[in-house]
Amino acid sequence: MRFLVAPTAYKGTLTPTEAAEAIARALPAGSYDLCPIADGGTGWLEVWQFHFPEAQAFTQTVQDALGRAREARWLLLPNGVAVLESAQVCGLHLLAPEERAPLEATSYGVGELIRAVAMHPAVQALWLGLGGVATTDGGLGALAALGFHLRDAEGELVAPNGAGLLRLHVIEPPLFDPLLNKPLLLCADVQNTLLDAARIYAPQKGATPEQVAQLEHGLQQLAAVAQRERGVDLLSTLGAGAAGGLAGGLHAYLDAPIVSGIMWLLRHIEWDARLQRVECLITGEGQVDAQTLMGKGVGVLIQQAVALGKSVIVLAGRVGAGGETLARLPRVQLLAVSALIPNLPPADALARAVAHASRSWYPS
Numbered sequence: 001m002r003f004l005v006a007p008t009a010y011k012g013t014l015t016p017t018e019a020a021e022a023i024a025r026a027l028p029a030g031s032y033d034l035c036p037i038a039d040g041g042t043g044w045l046e047v048w049q050f051h052f053p054e055a056q057a058f059t060q061t062v063q064d065a066l067g068r069a070r071e072a073r074w075l076l077l078p079n080g081v082a083v084l085e086s087a088q089v090c091g092l093h094l095l096a097p098e099e100r101a102p103l104e105a106t107s108y109g110v111g112e113l114i115r116a117v118a119m120h121p122a123v124q125a126l127w128l129g130l131g132g133v134a135t136t137d138g139g140l141g142a143l144a145a146l147g148f149h150l151r152d153a154e155g156e157l158v159a160p161n162g163a164g165l166l167r168l169h170v171i172e173p174p175l176f177d178p179l180l181n182k183p184l185l186l187c188a189d190v191q192n193t194l195l196d197a198a199r200i201y202a203p204q205k206g207a208t209p210e211q212v213a214q215l216e217h218g219l220q221q222l223a224a225v226a227q228r229e230r231g232v233d234l235l236s237t238l239g240a241g242a243a244g245g246l247a248g249g250l251h252a253y254l255d256a257p258i259v260s261g262i263m264w265l266l267r268h269i270e271w272d273a274r275l276q277r278v279e280c281l282i283t284g285e286g287q288v289d290a291q292t293l294m295g296k297g298v299g300v301l302i303q304q305a306v307a308l309g310k311s312v313i314v315l316a317g318r319v320g321a322g323g324e325t326l327a328r329l330p331r332v333q334l335l336a337v338s339a340l341i342p343n344l345p346p347a348d349a350l351a352r353a354v355a356h357a358s359r360s361w362y363p364s
Contacts, residue, residue: 003032004278008297009043010286010317011093011132013346016043017050022347023282023315026354033274037283039297040189040242040261041131042093044085048075051269055083060116062109065090065134066099072113080124082117086110086243087132090141092205095134100206102215103163105135107246111145111178118179125182128250129261130243131189136202136215137162138194138222139249147174148253162244165218168225171253184254187261188242190296194219194234197241197248200291205244219245226252262297281305282354284315288334290322299326306330313357315350333357 005027007019014022016036024032038047049055055075064070072088087093089109092100110128117123135141137160140150144160149172151157158164192200198207198215207215222245223234232252234240239258240248250256266272275281285298292299298314305312312332316323319336327334335357341349 001031001280002278003027003280003282004035004274005032005282006035006037006301007282007284007315008037008039009041010284010346011042013286013317014350016047018347019284019350022350023354026351026358033278035269035271035274037262037265037297037301038129039131039265039300040129040187042087042091044129044131044187044261045073045075045083045088047265048077048083052077054078060113062089062112063106064094064109065105065107066095066101067106067108070094070109072109074113074117076120076122080122082120082123082126083129084113084117084126085129086246087129089113090133090135092132092134097206100134102136102202102205102207102211104161105137105205106141106161107133107135107137107139107244108141108145108160110246111142114142114184115146115178118182123182126179126184127187127264128184129187129189130247131261133243133246134205135162135246136197136205136207136244138165138197138219138245139247139253140164140168140222142246143171143249143253146178146254147176148172162215162218165222166214168218168221171225171229173253179254184250184256185264186239186242186247186250186256186258187264188239188247188258189261190242190291191238191260192241193236193238194223194240194245194248197245201241201244222249260300262300275305275308275310278310280311280313282313282315284317284337284350286317287320288314288316288318288323288326289320290325292323292326302326302329302332306332313354315353317346
């Protein structure tokens with residue numbers, strides 16, 4: 001039996017590449033194709049570098065979600081495309097739980113990174129991975145860093161964060177194109193619309209029910225401004241809710257198209273041919289739940305493999321509400337690694353979970 005090993009990040013424990021290598025330890029030599037994946041969120045940059053090792057890596061000093069200086073990496077592919085990752089700048093994983101501040105967190109550093117990368121003479125286009133961030137500001141921070149002026153009804157500047165959304169009335173464009181006429185592609189980790197950034201994802205970022213309501217109201221305000229000023233309906237735009245609405249703000253004010261991050265990656269790594277060549281897909285992530293089938297990378301891979309009649313092993317760190325839906329798909333085996341094999345380091349637990357699943361492949 002031949003396997004396609006394609007996990008994404010197990011957030012806070014293993015990167016996509018580390019997870020793929022751990023899984024491979026439990027497989028027969030020469031029986032697998034390593035193919036770590038990312039959908040635009042955490043691990044986006046690492047995965048592109050794995051599949052395109054000739055890419056050049058650079059760093060840029062930017063602000064994190066709380067305004068502190070940090071070094072964010074980006075890649076330059078041989079074809080002149082720059083690959084950026086929002087989670088490198090304002091990722092939720094960069095904050096301790098007690099630091100999470102949904103109303104104050106800002107995507108300003110993402111705008112700083114975009115601006116700096118666009119100025120690089122070798123860059124012809126930018127692909128920005130969106131997901132895994134600590135912010136729910138609708139992209140106000142990034143737009144402010146790119147030279148847009150955010151004003152309230154009295155003409156006063158508003159804060160470039162989630163709280164600023166509540167007072168937003170006008171977004172004034174800069175005098176000059178901050179992208180220098182270089183195209184920007186938004187690679188979203190989910191296909192949710194704008195208000196889902198508050199309703200579904202803000203609680204994961206520390207938002208209380210009251211703050212979720214405030215952020216939802218603020219995103220509605222952003223949608224009204226974008227409709228009036230740009231003629232863009234963010235409330236129905238698929239993917240606009242990615243990265244706390246960062247996708248929506250950049251889409252409306254930079255004319256940047258939104259694509260599925262996982263689908264964009266797959267088309268560049270010969271995924272279809274690789275999947276055809278194997279009998280079994282092994283994939284997984286930190287938590288499998290109802291959101292997995294909302295355009296998340298693991299969900300997309302599972303659906304494609306099932307459609308081709310392949311066997312699928314899903315190695316979930318945890319299985320949350322709605323995750324059982326995946327287990328009901330034909331030829332899919334879902335394993336909750338933390339419950340099945342507790343008290344082991346994550347890499348060892350993954351390898352042991354694969355060995356457990358292998359009993360159905362190689363019965364004694």
